[in-house]
Amino acid sequence: MSHREANGPLVPGSVRKARGGPGSVARLWLVTYNIVMTAGWLVLAICMIRFGLNKGSNKGLYRSVEKILKIFQTGALLEVLHCAVGIVPSSVLLTAFQVSSRVFLVWAVASSVPDIQNEYSVLLFLTAWTITEIVRYSFYTFSLLNFLPYFIKWARYSFFILLYPLGVSGELFLIYAALPYVHKTGLYSISLPNAYNFSFDYYIFLIIVMLSYIPIFPQLYLHMLGQRRKVIGGAAKTKGE
Numbered sequence: 001m002s003h004r005e006a007n008g009p010l011v012p013g014s015v016r017k018a019r020g021g022p023g024s025v026a027r028l029w030l031v032t033y034n035i036v037m038t039a040g041w042l043v044l045a046i047c048m049i050r051f052g053l054n055k056g057s058n059k060g061l062y063r064s065v066e067k068i069l070k071i072f073q074t075g076a077l078l079e080v081l082h083c084a085v086g087i088v089p090s091s092v093l094l095t096a097f098q099v100s101s102r103v104f105l106v107w108a109v110a111s112s113v114p115d116i117q118n119e120y121s122v123l124l125f126l127t128a129w130t131i132t133e134i135v136r137y138s139f140y141t142f143s144l145l146n147f148l149p150y151f152i153k154w155a156r157y158s159f160f161i162l163l164y165p166l167g168v169s170g171e172l173f174l175i176y177a178a179l180p181y182v183h184k185t186g187l188y189s190i191s192l193p194n195a196y197n198f199s200f201d202y203y204i205f206l207i208i209v210m211l212s213y214i215p216i217f218p219q220l221y222l223h224m225l226g227q228r229r230k231v232i233g234g235a236a237k238t239k240g241e
């Protein structure tokens, strides 16, 4: 039995078909979506490599890939929708944490605080994200086309062991590096008095976001370890016997 067939229960009223994955319209949409996303992250990888070869430094890297990063990382919000409408069986909550934390990092931290764009942590999370996404979206594409090279499957469920902690470290270092600028400029903060009698401290908010990685990241990592066991580990071998 393939891991796709070994899926959980049907999502009621969804377009997901019993044991066979998504229905044909949803499958067509997902194939298109995953191909576009693979291509986007591949282009980003090529831009990063070319930048490194030409400049030999990470200074200016973020600015040079910012537009394409924003497009394809923001496009990942559709994944939350895919789970919510039931065309993929992933958890809406875990996917929402994963995607929203990265969209937040791109728009509200990296792109909003020019002072930190040349930090090495940018290179760290960009590299981790890019490798992950090329493998992940090509894994989904090949799976949907029922032609999945074993290496892609293995890479999907193995690379994260190292890339997840690396990516998360890069993200946390970057938010930490943004704190002095946010404190100094009052970026996105609202202070009293004002007509709405409402205040918001973005500096404190960033600290709360950093702290929220402590309970949430282990859950994502453990989930991926569980998926690895199911697909290429002990559980998959037992089912195949």
Ligand SMILES: CCCCCCCCCCCCC/C=C/C(=O)SCCNC(=O)CCNC(=O)[C@H](O)C(C)(C)COP(=O)(O)OP(=O)(O)OC[C@H]1O[C@@H](n2cnc3c(N)ncnc32)[C@H](O)[C@@H]1OP(=O)(O)O
Pocket: 003, 004, 005, 007, 021, 030, 034, 079, 088, 089, 090, 091, 094, 095, 097, 098, 099, 100, 101, 102, 104, 128, 129, 132, 136, 140, 143, 144, 159, 160, 163, 164, 165, 166, 167, 168, 171, 209, 212, 213, 216, 217, 220, 223, 224, 227
């Ligand atoms: C203001 C907001 C602040 C919020 C603050 C919150 C704090 C958050 C802390 C955590 C931050 C994390 C930041 C992230 C960093 C990085 O990414 S670093 C780089 C390394 N990253 C990774 O390796 C990512 C690994 N994580 C994931 O892949 C996802 O997040 C996931 C949700 C954990 C994935 O889980 P899941 O979807 O369940 O796994 P899969 O095995 O891939 O899929 C399950 C089934 O669903 C099918 N499917 C999923 N998506 C698609 C798709 N697009 N197309 C087709 N099919 C799809 C998949 O094929 C599986 O189906 P079956 O084979 O039938 O089981």
